[in-house]
Amino acid sequence: MFNKLTISVDKLDYKLSPWCMVLGCKMELEKCLTSLWVLDVFILWALLSFSVVVSSKSQQVPALFIFGDSLSDDGNNNYLSSLARSNFPPYGIDFPFGPTGRFCNGRTVVDYIGQFLGLPFVPAYLAPSTKGKKVMEGVNYASAAAGILDDTGRNYGGRISFNGQISSFQNTLQVVSRRLGSPEAVSQFLSKSIFALSLGSNDYINNYLLPQFFTTSRQYSPQTFADLLISEYSKQLQGLYKLGARKFLVSTVGPLGCIPQQLAMTNSNGHCVESINKLIEPFNDGLLSLINQLNNNLTGSHFVYQNTYTAVLDMINNPTEYGFRVVNQGCCGVGRYNAQITCILFIQPCANRNQYVFWDAFHPTEAVNLILANKAFNGSPLDVYPINLTTLMQLHL
Numbered sequence: 361m362f363n364k365l366t367i368s369v370d371k372l373d374y375k376l377s378p379w380c381m382v383l384g385c386k387m388e389l390e391k392c393l394t395s396l397w398v399l400d401v402f403i404l405w406a407l408l409s410f411s412v413v414v415s416s417k418s419q420q421v422p423a424l425f426i427f428g429d430s431l432s433d434d435g436n437n438n439y440l441s442s443l444a445r446s447n448f449p450p451y452g453i454d455f456p457f458g459p460t461g462r463f464c465n466g467r468t469v470v471d472y473i474g475q476f477l478g479l480p481f482v483p484a485y486l487a488p489s490t491k492g493k494k495v496m497e498g499v500n501y502a503s504a505a506a507g508i509l510d511d512t513g514r515n516y517g518g519r520i521s522f523n524g525q526i527s528s529f530q531n532t533l534q535v536v537s538r539r540l541g542s543p544e545a546v547s548q549f550l551s552k553s554i555f556a557l558s559l560g561s562n563d564y565i566n567n568y569l570l571p572q573f574f575t576t577s578r579q580y581s582p583q584t585f586a587d588l589l590i591s592e593y594s595k596q597l598q599g600l601y602k603l604g605a606r607k608f609l610v611s612t613v614g615p616l617g618c619i620p621q622q623l624a625m626t627n628s629n630g631h632c633v634e635s636i637n638k639l640i641e642p643f644n645d646g647l648l649s650l651i652n653q654l655n656n657n658l659t660g661s662h663f664v665y666q667n668t669y670t671a672v673l674d675m676i677n678n679p680t681e682y683g684f685r686v687v688n689q690g691c692c693g694v695g696r697y698n699a700q701i702t703c704i705l706f707i708q709p710c711a712n713r714n715q716y717v718f719w720d721a722f723h724p725t726e727a728v729n730l731i732l733a734n735k736a737f738n739g740s741p742l743d744v745y746p747i748n749l750t751t752l753m754q755l756h757l
Contacts, residue, residue: 419478422549423498427525428558430504432470435461435484437504440518444504450709465719466726472733485528501525507562508589515573550604558611586642611666612644615673620690620699621721630688665745685715692720
């Protein structure tokens with residue numbers, strides 16, 4: 361793991377993003393900070409953290425379009441009548457602009473991916489300001505509690521299912537078409553853009569594993585349920601392809617048996633619940649087969665399989681190799697494993713957040729997200745198959 365760089369100016373400590381360490385920043389930071397002494401400390405930290413990341417690279421692709429659930433949501437659920445919301449402290453405690461609706465202490469995986477691509481933070485689709493020119497560098501459609509199946513997550517109230525997110529993308533496409541003019545220009549714009557997807561987790565933890573709300577576990581065996589999800593996902597991904605998407609990053613479901621919420625619900629003794637991890641294996645295996653099938657059958661497409669399951673499990677099993685110390689409880693929460701009640705308004709989170717794998721009962725910390733984003737860009741075929749994002753964005757269709 362990268363340690364945070366601490367510099368002191370007039371007896372004040374400013375914590376800079378670990379991203380600065382990735383870039384090998386050689387700025388004379390103390391001079392910079394001293395020259396900006398009139399700014400509020402929080403604003404100064406935010407500006408530095410944001411500018412270091414965004415200005416570090418020229419723009420690599422036209423746009424990044426994001427689909428998913430709470431692992432990627434950056435504020436869409438703020439505008440819904442939903443229990444799945446995180447636009448309050450201490451969420452965002454390490455994010456430049458505070459609690460924005462991200463289910464994390466700081467940046468999500470797709471935040472880092474966007475910044476690696478030289479893009480600003482991708483705006484939430486439902487934010488009133490996301491219109492006109494602002495959509496031309498990408499839009500985030502992800503919605504907490506959403507799933508591949510439309511019914512998934514209804515126990516939380518409002519959310520935008522993946523089908524709903526695709527409909528929202530079609531609305532954005534109308535704006536893109538008006539601004540670019542010709543179908544050829546739109547096609548070229550979309551073919552060079554990246555489409556990042558992370559779905560499926562809620563179809564298990566907020567559907568199949570909640571028999572008090574859903575009947576799926578009585579209707580389907582683990583294998584037939586995975587087959588159902590893959591069948592629907594295949595149709596949805598092909599729908600995006602028909603709309604013009606060509607470059608896809610598709611993430612697996614992570615090791616749900618290891619999240620603090622599952623540990624708190626079972627007699628786990630703090631260890632991953634293997635029966636839950638086994639439950640999702642057919643989905644991840646089916647997703648890999650689907651990626652191969654789509655790459656073979658859809659002309660000009662490039663689907664990349666991001667193996668977040670293995671990556672996160674390795675962090676849990678070998679924490680010291682990544683700089684982690686706590687792998688089985690949330691940094692923010694109440695009760696067993698800090699997960700019987702997840703992170704709530706103004707609760708005091710742990711101070712050593714970079715040493716935790718999990719931020720709350722369900723979601724990883726920013727430190728984990730940075731590792732996953734780095735693996736997406738530079739990983740071997742064990743992490744991203746058949747190619748990584750660095751290779752994907754260089755492909756000319």
